[in-house]
Amino acid sequence: YKTEFSHEGKTYELARFTVEQLGFPSGATTEEILDEKNLEKLFADYTLTNKLSVKTIKDWIYNDEGDSAMEASHLFQKKWFKYFPNINDLDEINHVLHTFTDAWNYFPHKSLSGKSPYQKVKEAYKEPPQNETPSKKEMPNVVVGGIEMNWKEYEQMLKKMEKVQAPFKKWIKKDLLPEYEHYLRKSYTDKTVAKHFGVANIFFDRVLHVGFVHLDLVRKAFIQKEFPKWWQTHVMMSNLSEKEVLSSLKRLFEFISQTYDIDIKKFGF
Structure with a gap:
């Protein structure tokens, strides 16, 4: 590419990054990448980079605890919430809660065979083959x-x-x-x-x-x-x-x- 400020033609190569080079050796969904960035920004905004990391959050989620999905989710919330004890503004609380809820929904869980709740929901509600018609689902007992x-x-x-x-x-x-x-x-x-x-x-x-x-x-x-x-x-x-x-x-x-x-x-x- 030749600029108007130079008489010499120069060639510039655009940087190309793979998902692996961005820190996801096993691949990642767009949602996972965005959630990592959102968490990193959140930790920086609240000066928590020395206390919390994306890796820590992903470990908590992957190794979730509890006898039920609801209990596991609540235990996860208790873990991260103690790092935000002084938030009084409702919009701030909602923003923090939304960020961690997204992380929970899009990061993989060991209890879900390494998949995220989002992936499991997509699998459960994927469209049936063309020769089949979706059956009307009844409420469970x-x-x-x-x-x-x-x-x-x-x-x-x-x-x-x-x-x-x-x-x-x-x-x-x-x-x-x-x-x-x-x-x-x-x-x-x-x-x-x-x-x-x-x-x-x-x-x-x-x-x-x-x-x-x-x-x-x-x-x-x-x-x-x-x-x-x-x-x-x-x-x-x-x-x-x-x-x-x-x-x-x-x-x-x-x-x-x-x-x-x-x-x-x-x-x-």
Whole structure:
């Protein structure tokens, strides 16, 4: 190529890079390459390059942990979220969450035979051969409490449960939780109030979700073991240990005992 600034003809060769040379020895999808770049930029923006790397994130994802896909996803979220403890802006949180969600969806998982969730979804929904017509897919059956039921039966059960739960839910939302917050504010700082009230709020949301219809029916094992363990993999914006969650529940149930004259020994306190 001859420029107007030179009398001598010069030849320039464009740089060519293979996927392997860009750091993907086994090949990569466009999404993987973009996600690596997005992660690198995120780490640079938050000065985390000395603490986090793309390799670390890919290792976490490839060697995901958990008894279910949901639990594995929550555990992954807990791992990275502790590096962003001071983000208060909702748009920032959404941006960070979106970046890591993309990484989870597009990077390979050992549990998926080295493929990504995105690749597995594409395989599951690829078009059928031309001589076949796609069959109408029915909703899968649901197993609740060891009983298998179809989706319609499950929806009917949920509606019935919501109706039965209504008085209990009203007591929690309109009476118990407001009174508990008022009680906490008389003795504790805003930060401590937020912690204990947050545990109480999430606890009762979980109680209702599981299907308990009265406080007396909430199992001791659910309070003492199941909920504190569940917290570790499902409450992303918290670093409370199982012991700390249980300690907060003890405070809650002591308040319930004092205010509503309920014997809490049966709950393990």
